Amino acid sequence: DAGVIQSPRHEVTEMGQEVTLRCKPISGHDYLFWYRQTMMRGLELLIYFNNNVPIDDSGMPEDRFSAKMPNASFSTLKIQPSEPRDSAVYFCASRTDRGDTEAFFGQGTRLTVV
């Protein structure tokens, strides 16, 4: 397996534009996590899915953020409209449903909103 794949790796967009980040988890993994990392706030869990169902979205900062997982092999995180304070690195991770297995992280998407 190629691991968790995120796209794009870098995104620069203007304030007010819609941004869509994509993630392909490892095949067979039951959990998918979206994290955001900034210098000020560190690593924050935004939302996670179990078997394609959103379980906890309490970390999503506001209604401008939405996430979907239409099938087991694909998830999106959308920001509409984007703001400069959304600039961060966004990570996707996946894991099996066994608590003793590690999560595997993608390489991240560096988002810059100007």
Place this chain on the structure above:
Amino acid sequence: AQSVTQLDSHVSVSEGTPVLLRCNYSSSYSPSLFWYVQHPNKGLQLLLKYTSAATLVKGINGFEAEFKKSETSFHLTKPSAHMSDAAEYFCVVSWNSGNTPLVFGKGTRLSVIA
């Protein structure tokens, strides 16, 4: 509540000296414990994991950690620091029960001085 505490936000050591990064957790259940490393501008990589087998766990790059149930700790150590060890380190706890399957500590930044 389930939580992870990394006791130091920043640790600085000289090259060739021992490294100690501290992690404590709170749990009503038997956890699985992980250490991840993140080098600058990179994704998160698993260093090692404890999953109820041997309490002393060896990981990559000479790191090891010891699970101490009585102290609810999982400190990360390395006998001799190398310049390439400079990075951010995250302690992560996983439980099979509860609403959140992964809980991250806030991270410890390790600096290695020549």
